[in-house]
Amino acid sequence: MLVDTEEATRPVELHSGPTIAAPSRREPAPRDKSISPGEQVGRFTILRSLGAGGMGVVYEAHDPDLGRKVALKLMIGDGPEARARLRREAQAMAQVTHPNVATVHEVGEVAASVYVAMELIEGETLGAWLSTPRDWPERLRMLLAAGEGLAAAHAAGLVHRDFKPSNVMVGADQRPRVLDFGLVRSAAIEERDASPATTTPARSGARELGSPLTRVGSVMGTPAYMSPEQLSGAEVDARSDQFSFCVCAFEALLGASPFPAETITELRASIREGPRVPARGSLPARVSSIILRGLDPDPANRWPSMDALLTALREPLALHGDPERDIAVGRRQRTALLLLLVALLLVTKLVVESIGDPAVLFADPVNGLWFMSVVVPIALLVILAARRWVGRNRVNRHILTLLATYAVSMWLNRLVGVALDIGWPEIFIFDFVAYTCLSLLGGSTIHRSLYGLAAGLALAFAFACARPQLAPQVGLLVNIGSLAALALVWRGNRDQATAEAAMTRSLSS
Numbered sequence: 001m002l003v004d005t006e007e008a009t010r011p012v013e014l015h016s017g018p019t020i021a022a023p024s025r026r027e028p029a030p031r032d033k034s035i036s037p038g039e040q041v042g043r044f045t046i047l048r049s050l051g052a053g054g055m056g057v058v059y060e061a062h063d064p065d066l067g068r069k070v071a072l073k074l075m076i077g078d079g080p081e082a083r084a085r086l087r088r089e090a091q092a093m094a095q096v097t098h099p100n101v102a103t104v105h106e107v108g109e110v111a112a113s114v115y116v117a118m119e120l121i122e123g124e125t126l127g128a129w130l131s132t133p134r135d136w137p138e139r140l141r142m143l144l145a146a147g148e149g150l151a152a153a154h155a156a157g158l159v160h161r162d163f164k165p166s167n168v169m170v171g172a173d174q175r176p177r178v179l180d181f182g183l184v185r186s187a188a189i190e191e192r193d194a195s196p197a198t199t200t201p202a203r204s205g206a207r208e209l210g211s212p213l214t215r216v217g218s219v220m221g222t223p224a225y226m227s228p229e230q231l232s233g234a235e236v237d238a239r240s241d242q243f244s245f246c247v248c249a250f251e252a253l254l255g256a257s258p259f260p261a262e263t264i265t266e267l268r269a270s271i272r273e274g275p276r277v278p279a280r281g282s283l284p285a286r287v288s289s290i291i292l293r294g295l296d297p298d299p300a301n302r303w304p305s306m307d308a309l310l311t312a313l314r315e316p317l318a319l320h321g322d323p324e325r326d327i328a329v330g331r332r333q334r335t336a337l338l339l340l341l342v343a344l345l346l347v348t349k350l351v352v353e354s355i356g357d358p359a360v361l362f363a364d365p366v367n368g369l370w371f372m373s374v375v376v377p378i379a380l381l382v383i384l385a386a387r388r389w390v391g392r393n394r395v396n397r398h399i400l401t402l403l404a405t406y407a408v409s410m411w412l413n414r415l416v417g418v419a420l421d422i423g424w425p426e427i428f429i430f431d432f433v434a435y436t437c438l439s440l441l442g443g444s445t446i447h448r449s450l451y452g453l454a455a456g457l458a459l460a461f462a463f464a465c466a467r468p469q470l471a472p473q474v475g476l477l478v479n480i481g482s483l484a485a486l487a488l489v490w491r492g493n494r495d496q497a498t499a500e501a502a503m504t505r506s507l508s509s
Contacts, residue, residue, distance in 0.1 A: 100149030
């Protein structure tokens with residue numbers, strides 16, 4: 001589709017574009033009257049028409065030399081621009097060797113028309129594949145595989161510029177392949193052409209790949225999937241493809257367009273306003289937040305690369321797929337334990353205040369050590385008793401270990417207090433240091449929310465250093481608040497019964 005910037009307010013089909021994709025075998029393919037089954041294009045015998053678009057027609061053809069079927073793409077039009085466009089597409093695809101990019105076998109000319117022979121993919125478009133009801137992990141795995149193909153193109157210095165569901169084919173082997181590189185640009189060529197010091201002549205193939213094919217005052221592509229910089233006709237890089245990928249991911253995982261619009265003007269306004277996020281259902285908040293970053297209007301605020309985006313998306317998928325790391329397992333029992341420890345802290349506070357003034361009582365480090373010698377074993381017994389009904393998987397066992405380690409560290413701090421003659425309130429600052437370090441460790445082994453807890457503890461530590469007399473009160477509030485907060489945060493992304501059923505299946509297998 002050519003989008004004339006002077007006609008931006010005219011209603012257009014925002015999801016259509018200049019590229020084509022072979023349809024599902026269940027869908028009727030448009031027929032091209034110029035070439036009939038049985039006719040020859042070079043050495044290839046035409047079998048049937050697969051699809052047609054604004055830039056070319058694709059046929060299923062037979063290669064007699066190698067005895068295989070291929071997808072044969074013929075350009076529409078005989079002008080130099082159409083010829084260059086198809087050649088650049090073939091050259092771009094030939095530069096990328098990856099399981100998730102369609103393979104180009106040959107490019108040639110016959111009767112003044114350019115053709116490209118490429119891998120014939122028996123299957124359906126990604127759009128058709130996504131139209132079937134599937135859960136979010138299955139959809140995300142397919143998107144990640146397609147994203148790998150796009151990342152491979154970026155690694156080769158190419159920018160696709162028209163990534164969308166209809167430009168990805170899902171084969172019968174359930175492997176997606178990115179295709180339709182007709183609008184591709186070579187980042188390396190653009191960078192070299194922009195440099196006035198360039199003296200080395202480019203090869204003709206690379207020069208064709210780097211030559212612009214857009215007209216002044218217009219942009220080429222599929223508006224609904226364009227980045228704002230591409231929509232405005234500005235130069236684009238791999239981050240523009242990232243935006244297009246995230247539009248596809250948003251539609252696939254959230255079931256709606258992030259930028260609903262009927263005209264180009266409305267689309268631009270919708271992008272400026274930000275994505276309209278529907279109810280997530282079972283989709284983890286982390287997944288939607290990753291996608292939303294990739295949809296930022298400012299390319300500098302998006303992910304540094306497609307690889308970084310894909311890495312971020314794999315994390316919640318791994319957590320969902322690995323029962324040993326699923327925090328939804330044992331949720332009720334873990335919440336009960338955390339709340340029980342909160343109650344233990346409150347009871348401890350009341351007991352201490354009933355004995356006397358804490359400031360006087362714990363001014364002697366030995367009193368602090370004796371007190372912790374009673375409280376810490378009680379806490380450890382509670383944690384040990386809870387291991388059987390809370391420690392159902394690795395992440396819960398790590399949580400129990402973290403709690404036990406913190407309890408022991410509090411006793412060790414009092415032991416250090418006796419050795420150094422440090423009592424109330426300075427000894428509580430040692431607790432902040434231990435708790436902060438353990439939270440940082442837990443962020444990498446248990447749950448990322450512990451990084452946030454570590455940041456909060458660092459602030460509490462700074463406050464306690466500035467106002468040592470308030471350190472015990474702050475420490476008590478931090479302990480109670482963190483345990484209660486974690487009981488609410490550590491809920492997981494699905495119900496406990498489903499998570500534990502998955503864990504049981506995993507153990508039985």
